Amino acid sequence: MIIYTYPVQTAFTDRDVEMIQAKFSIKTLEFTQNPFALPFYFILQFFQLLILLPKTSHYLCFFGGYHSVLPTFFGKIFKKKVFIQCGGTDAINMPEINYGNFRKKWLKMATVYSFKNCTKILPVGDSLIQSEYKYDPLISAKQGLKNLIPDLKTPIQTIHNGFDTDFWIDFGKARTAMTFITVAKGISNPVRARIKGIDLIEIIADRFPEATFTLVGDTEYKTEAKNIVVTGEQDKIGLRKLYNNHQFYLQLSTSEGFPNALAEAMLCGCVPIGSAVGDIPLIIDDSGFILERKKSDILIRIIMEALGKDFDKSRIKSRSRILKEFPYSKRKKELLELFN
Template identity: 35%
Template structure:
């Protein structure tokens, strides 16, 4: 009989679904969805979560995807009833960006719940080491560091980095890539922070200087005030995975100019599609792309122009394409995350 896990999440994103599938190979996974879309309903969600935990009180192992309101009671039950709480950290739960009102550690109440969850958890599983601590120099309007140890100085919760993994067979490169094509993928662009968080503001600013290039923003249909956008910028609706695979396959470059990231899935999937990456000097992204693309060290339009010029005239473009795909295929396969996640949880249980 498989051992049971209570699995808590606040939305079934692609990586949540992947981890649930992985865990189901070795455990019986009992899910709880904590709906945070309506802030006024948080208290109701807490009540439902408490009843859910008591209903399955014999289950000793809790896994929570992301820190936040929904990770509070799993950590509290760990303290009160000696449960095992494994907390997966992914990005926004480890940062604070006051300049754009973003991050769990920016928001007063969410900061408290996140801090309690992290410090009282049994074990942390960040998807990159930068989520534990990293210096931050991309722009100077916010903290000079980010990560758990930046915002919780004395946190002693043990952790292990387990990168996201990708099924590289689902992504491919077209032999006929659209010349001078740039693409980025973003969600929540209608929010007060979305455009700045994902670096869409830079893309909109740079596009008029390159009229012979095409700039595609997948998820861009939700951008407000579209009337001043250059006519070589194409706002594309969200796509399902199959549509996205086909779309990325014939694009040359991929932008990820975010102010904050954890371990960006869209970047890795674009690299598997042989898109040459252009990323900001933020979190894990320089590590992810290594020498397969270009890094924008500072949030500066002139520096981005220099990178654009270099990218459009580079003589080793085909080599960079091969390096981009190989980097993800060789270092971040889905099977590797599966093996590490299962083994780590088994080790935690045995301790």
């Protein structure tokens, strides 16, 4: 049995479970993101792992952090393989924007211990291994596991995210011109809003009053812009419908690993405009537009260029990029091979 631990259940973890349970027995153990609940969850997780130990063959963790310490310890003591999926914040140190595991003493210690002592690290993108960050000049350039843990010797294997190309589809219908969408939870928190690039969206919304900008994920976010529409979290069907009603997807994050929503939107025919952080440039490649520096004047020029392109040709290119490079089947194959 595979024990799968994570700090919070997401569509990403659900998809992994779906991939794995077709071939192996898997048990999920959700941890917590509440710092005050940590002592209780460490005790709970210890006894959960102990009780399940006789049936356990592997440990799989989504992100490195507090929740991966005990699975890593159990794996080391009882000679069981431990795989940790590095997803973004666990390979980042950005105190300038209050983001990343490595800016907090105890969380850093938990993350470093986990990555140093697990069997293999599975980043969702190569940028999380080692990167020179240049997008925002106010933020430290040295990011990624090998920069933040210089003596790291644990084997690393990148397994990119994979997407259901049969569900995320372009309906082929005409779309309202000058419509932009982005998906980001928790943006009523100013720190989170900056991380997700909402500050830039506010600027360009003012510059393009005739355009419509839809923010999905947090109804508590307040804006004075009349052309910014804020909606709450959506299920998959709701998201697919929204993507198919918009021409462009904005992924203007200050920090990112391998964003799922970007690829899903591209499969639905949204033309991507993304920041040059994490694996966003790899995902988009030549199917959209990349903002190399966090400068609103450059972004405005990019949007004007994007609006001048033939949308129907561009939407086909966007979908084709994900179909070719990041299908569900590819990730499933690479993930299942770990447990054979």
